[in-house]
Amino acid sequence: MAAPGPEKIFPVSWEQFHRDARALAWRLTADAEAVGGFKAIVSVTRGGLVPAAIVARELDIRVIETVCVASYHDYDTQGAMTVLKEVAASVAALGGGQGRGVLIVDDLVDTGGTARCVRAMLPEAHFATVYAKPQGRPLVDTFVTEVSQDTWIYFPWDMGLAFQPPIREGAAG
Numbered sequence: 001m002a003a004p005g006p007e008k009i010f011p012v013s014w015e016q017f018h019r020d021a022r023a024l025a026w027r028l029t030a031d032a033e034a035v036g037g038f039k040a041i042v043s044v045t046r047g048g049l050v051p052a053a054i055v056a057r058e059l060d061i062r063v064i065e066t067v068c069v070a071s072y073h074d075y076d077t078q079g080a081m082t083v084l085k086e087v088a089a090s091v092a093a094l095g096g097g098q099g100r101g102v103l104i105v106d107d108l109v110d111t112g113g114t115a116r117c118v119r120a121m122l123p124e125a126h127f128a129t130v131y132a133k134p135q136g137r138p139l140v141d142t143f144v145t146e147v148s149q150d151t152w153i154y155f156p157w158d159m160g161l162a163f164q165p166p167i168r169e170g171a172a173g
Ligand SMILES: O=P(O)(O)OC[C@H]1O[C@H](OP(=O)(O)OP(=O)(O)O)[C@H](O)[C@@H]1O
Pocket: 001, 002, 044, 045, 046, 047, 048, 069, 070, 071, 072, 078, 106, 107, 108, 109, 110, 111, 112, 113, 114, 115, 136
């Protein structure tokens, strides 16, 4: 569960997200070689779709599957974990049915609830996220940037351009 009303925010632009997702792909190159190239990506929807596209392009992975999990029903309040769609049988059967050679991609790990749920489906898969918070970090094999547990990450697809009042006006209020 993410703490309601986290103290800090970490807004991420499209450029920064692209850079960080590419950095994730760089970090995954040795792991990819170790398994003779990842056979498939399983993207954890919806947040994992964007980094999965970037990593797939960089590592030349052509088989992209989704696992659809929902738990944050009220944007920052976590509820029960619901699996809306499982991994397709053809991908679940790869690597002896345990996920070896499969790369699972999500945008972030927070409490680790989502990662724990997806890992149970493919225990030997490699789990990668762009961002990680301390509580979920032990569940991830590779990530790029750690933020504190009381930080809420705002992704570029959740934001838009908006007027910013001058700093001095805010300070006067
Ligand atoms: O480690 P946890 O505490 O489980 O949180 C991490 C998950 O939360 C977010 O997904 P969310 O359930 O909000 O759905 P979305 O990807 O569709 O936005 C994020 O994309 C991760 O999948």
